[in-house]
Amino acid sequence: MEEIAAELNDRPDPVETYMRLDRWPSPPDDAGGGEIFLVGFVIVNVVGLRHYQGTISSHELVGLVREDTNPFDGNAIRVMNMRSVQVGHIERSAAAVLSPLIDAGLITVEGIVPKPPGKKYAFRIPCQVHIFSRMEDIDRVKSAINVSMLHLISEANPSFTLSEAVAVKEKKGVPAEKSVDEIFKLLEAKVSMEGVSEELDPPQDIIKSKLFPYQKEGLGWLVSRENSTELPPFWVEKNGFYVNELTNYQTGVRPEPLRGGIFADDMGLGKTLTLLSLIAFDKWIHTGHQSCNGDVKNNDEEEESIALFGRKRKRKRGSQKTKSEDLNNTQDAGKRPALDELSSSEPKTTLIVCPPSVLSTWITQLEQHTRKGSLKAYMYYGERTKDANELQRYDIVLTTYSTLGSDETIFRSPINKIEWRRVILDEAHVIKNVEAKQSQAVLALNAKRRWAVTGTPVQNSSCDLYSLVAFLKFEPLSLKKFWDSLIERPLVRGDEKGISRLQVLIAAISLRRMKDKGLIGLPSKTIETLFVDLNEEERRVYDQMEVQARDIVESYVSNEGVVRNYYTVLSVLVRLRQICNDLSLCPAEIRDLLPPSQIEDVKNNPSLLKKLLAMLQDDEGFDCPICISPPTDIVITCCAHIFCRSCILKTLKRSKPCCPMCRHQLSESDLFQAPPDSSQTAPVEASSLKSSSKVATLLKLLSAAKAKNPSSKSVIFSQFRKMLILLEEPLKQAGFKVIRLDGTMNAKRRANVIKEFCVPAPDGPTILLASLKASNAGVNLTAASTVYLMEPWWNPAVEEQAMDRVHRIGQKEDVKVVRLIARNTIEERIMQLQEKKKLLARKAFSRYGQKDKREISRDDLSMLMNL
Template sequence: MVEIEAEYQDRQDPVEMFMSLDSWPSSPVDDGDPSPSPAETCLVGFVIANVVGLRYYEGTISGREMVGVVRDDLNPHDGNAIKVLNMRSVQVGYIERSAAAVLSPLIDGHLITVEGIVPKPPGKGSRFKIPCQIHIFARAEEFARVKLAIGMGGLDLISENNASFTLSEAMAVKEKKSILVEKSVDEIFKLLDLKVSNKGVSEALEPPKDMIKSELFSHQKEGLGWLVSRENSCELPPFWEEKNGVYVNELTNYQTDSRPEPLRGGIFADDMGLGKTLTLLSLIAFDKWAHAVHSSGNIDDDDKEEEESIAFRGKMTKKGRGSRKTVSSGKKRKAEDLNANKTGKRPAFDKLSSLEPKTTLIVCPPSVFSAWITQLEEHTRKGIFKVYMYYGERTKDAKELQKHDIVLTTYSTLASEESWDKSPIKKIEWRRVILDEAHVIKNVNTLQSRVVTNLNAKRRWAVTGTPVQNNSFDLFSLVAFLKFEPLSMKTLWNSLIQRPLAQGEEKGISRLQVLMSAISLRRTKDKGLVGLPSKSIETYYVNLREEERKVYDQMEEEARNIVKVYISDETVVRNYSTVLSILVRLRQICTDLALCPADLRALFPASQIEDVKNNPTLLQKLLSVLQDGEDFDCPICISPPTDIIITCCAHIFCESCILKTLKRTKPCCPMCRHPLSESDLFKAPPESSQTTSTESSSSSLSSKVAALLKLLTASRDVNPSSKSVIFSQFRKMLLLLEEPLKEAGFKVIRLDGSMNAKRRAQVIKDFGVPAPEGPTILLASLKASNCGINLTAASTVYLLEPWWNPAVEEQAMDRVHRIGQKEDVKIVRLIARDTIEERILQLQENKRVLARKAFGRRGQKDQREISRDDLTALMNL
């Protein structure tokens, strides 16, 4: 792929973004902890303060209504300003200055979070101000400090032991009351659950044969029916109802005379390998066909004249002669008969006027880019779609893009144009935006998450087989992208979903289920939808050799003592990289001692920062080990780091990110606030030294490699032509494996993150060549292969190490177990017995419970990504 032009690259500035995040402490003495999460906080009480300035803002409040309470620290007139938004994110006014002066320092110091509700409808004399209950949440250990600060500031805190506490209108209080009576779901949500369960499955639709040449499976036709019905829905969004001509939101009590706009789009979350891409292409085709038929019965003349294979435009254009197609079948059937809206008010599509947008924007990671091109070529008729690849060298003309049916681009390309006002992507109102692998935006604070959320579109689709990877907050970024009000407002998501869910309340779980049932579709392969061959997963336990066991036990014991100190001192966050290096080294020993050199094993975090700083050679070796894995992102740009730097305090960044940070603020580490200068930044040794180390250590096989060779040889004896994929998250491990596998007579090929898209595509193509001419083993980096590629040539998968997040492993497995697979698939996980690897398996199961909970039945308490409890369990404390 062609790299993005320099003029675009310069527009992305993640450092500026990072400086505005809550995770950036306001002073050197701050320990760097971000604002408390809903899982960690409890209700301290509430204060009553006026919302002022009502006449200057357009936002209105009906009364007994939740509102957003948001710090406005850039306000030029008042550094303590707190603005108030209604549930449509329209500003209503500001919290009066006297109250804001007390609350703002507590918010800025990450001691509290606040939520607001207006308890009474505004009266006739409420043109200038209106009372608001501001509910204050904090960690239990901060209650005394927070109460003291509020009392000294002159505010009257109404807490649980106050008789007026029962007057609170907040869900947090009401739900607390209801728990004392009966721990059951609100009647509202019982009714909503009943509505959802009675809806049934969408009517199956056939895509137009003149456009889509592939036959869809039954579940894909039903999926197409659901996508079309969602795009053309006339129903009220979830949690809205009409009462006497007024529309009321049942969550926030917001009222309006205007009918809320239907939510056109949603989360398409079918399991990986069930053919979501073909279903989406069928949606675009059906929409184009339906409107062509509705207007004239034929496709537009512009489309008839198209004579390219798929009319790809952009840097990688390949022209060819395609047939000129029309949709003759449109004359034979009416779209109204296919899927009329159940309300009977309109057909399954809107009239498309000449002014309506017709172009679909598809955003995907670079690894999936070529997969979309392949799918277009395989499944659509020649010349039927005009496709523009907005990547590399690209047009600056929005009108040029609007001539096409599909514009295909990447998240990084859009992020590079975030600060470019003349970006043609920003000028267009898209007919629909499709985010493929939408879990990429799970962190709502990242640049790429912000840029796709700001796109202007009639319809929005978040497409991912793993919508929940770490915790339920992953879903918030998707809801924010869909612009589903009011839950697209972070404070309301926290109040209504995140906090009750994290604290195990039935109501939060029920609301999440109602929301997901209404706006998402998820089918899994275990339902036998496509008749895929079976997939079995077995765990193969490996006993470490005496030498390995001795080193591992010694390392773990010392590491356990260090982590115990961090936990007791509550300094885990500040020592993130040190904790990470401990965990990585333990895991590397489980796989192969050669991954963790002897002199590095001797470097333990017991040494102080000054000791490490005086030994840059060891720092560089530590970095070479850490960057060999796939465990971390640069904390500034939230992306895999490039030109990696390690600081004297053992934190890791992209070189460009940390250099810009040092220039733009006081010269200290963004993670721990340790003073830094450019002389305190270290790079890893050159790549060549790693290769030399690999070659010299490849003669002695680790216990795990020996076990792997035994399994591969036994499999070859049964079927010499069978193919296997071996996944590892350590790039150096892939290199270590090549020589012993070749010596054992296997034909080996490698796929890792260092390869560009063209090279990866060639590797996958070569792997598809049948044995004995083609290779039988693919050595693959876990993250480089976890999405967007098809490895159905293999029937066996070996996972050399467990990954923190089971979703990443499952994505990698499903590159093999997907549509097109003809053989039963066997997954083998190699786990070192009595080590941290066994504990990681339990951590994975906790995350699986959460993922099932969002789309299935009610489950247990929410799990944070790696909590203090997780770390305690991992270190066997």
């Protein structure tokens, strides 16, 4: 029992994580943060070496991690080597000075050990701790350190040249044995020599579909990486030891090859089929090149390939089994990559993690592309087994990110007991916030091979890529301190070295091909931006609201209050965006609820708070700032911040309960829930909705398209679920057959909606009202040929994913995308923000760079509000 308790205590507590400013989710932290600068360094001792197993080398970078739950010292700072193994602690006296500054979000720290351990340093090792801070906090930081016993060595000090930091050496012109950029250039040269992968055919007795040439090439790349025997990037062998050139870490044990990577082909290029081919090829090789159908039962009934929720259904045997064909007939054995022999003790099962909306896609693809019984899959979702041995009987186990996140709190989940042959993260950008609960659960998985699969690897910033690198266990960049030091910090400074390093890194571990290269000859896709003029009433309300909102945001920006009021600011922006769609989305009493003049009185008006929550939770862009996941059982505080009920209640159990966002003192009585959602049954006043400028424009476009081709199908996307509900009645009155797909539906219901939408007109519906987030991933909507986007989204990658549900393999007609933008409103400025993010995504995969931008920075807010 003591071992169980110890293991449970070691699990990260999301509330513990996010109660400190320096560990807040990225948007709030960066919105009020900005560029950081080197203040100087202090020399301290690493102590407690004999109590820990971690080893350390001369000139090695080390990770410094706050450990405020340490029972012996609340100021403790752990010292970790690049393998995430603890070496010791920063000495207590130094930690007492640095930890309060770290906890207050005033500094970040990096460590480097200048001298090699030896007899002289048997119990302690000197360590240079480099201190970074925002410009406005430097004087405060210097003052706090100078009154302590620590000696801060700043740039003005002659001893500053003794710093072992690469950045300092480069600045002072001190030659290093090999600079960081020289190390990256060596990797770049190696990658450029690898050339194009050989095309591979999947085994025909498992995969019955024919692959395009680019898919065969992709399969060759996947197989070659999975069976690599090379040292991982940045590792070299020297005098019988293995050295990581970026950190100077040394070990006598050969590091494992990096078997996996980022499969980043553009959306709609058939990544799922290529991955199924990888699983099939691997199984075929390691079953002695024999038919994988040989174990199918020879009786009147056979098991289905997929076990749903642990219950296997029986199906009558259909037509005669397809004769297996030896892959040697279609593939030159001499070109086949070297493969590891799979021993009987090695794992054989692949774990596939995806959003709920993508589960049905994997099931459909399995049934469509594989021969019955050749690959057996289990759906670990909903009602599911607790037996790890049961899961290992299958070739594939399908699950969702949210399932892993909930299982992570259960001691010894069967998923965590297994060493998987490979883990595939589909729509891997879901884990872009590495601190989120489901991301932590994914990072903890034990696997031989790891694949991050996404058509949009960069959505907001380079930090999106960090989570994928962390999942791949790509040392040392999988450790946040090293990523920040070597990649993120140069990017934030606008240093060309940062983008160059990022490009080399991506080239070394990823494969990305684009549809615009003519790989599959898809029909064309055109995107039209249609500017809509607001009517007189809409313009009056919008202008009035924007003037008030501009004053609020300007006040927060000038007073450095964006961090504290981040979600309040976003709620103001949401209201402006809703007015652009339809006034009924943002009622008058909600529009009047504007901080800061009236926010103090909100706690005395719970009914208004509940209405505000009902309006805000309709926007699919909000996450709980504690667990960084879509909130469940949502509550709003008296200070107008939104959380999962369970997350905020856990926070309130602390000795000084307060709001994690603004530090306002809270109690359970200060939490409010929205009234039950009656939008499903409430009648809609179609006449009032038709007065909306955007809706009137949409109806004209749809009617014109219907007159031209009555059987054509369209998808209308919005991120506001209430907007979709309000659209139903006027569309039906106009003679359209309509169905809806939104985030409230479970995976089975979504699959049924998509199946219904594929029924040809006139029997089937011609319009699908689709939630942007519920339909932007893993959903095939090629039955439609026209897409309407009711409003722009902060993140252009989300829009692109939604468009490519229609423009993908299987589409036979030209695709037209129409973006409806309210003229002279915040929507036009959101489009400008999108262009910045698109540029970053392109440059991460090209040879040119720019300063990195986070989701919504302080400058972005100023631009959005015309400040």
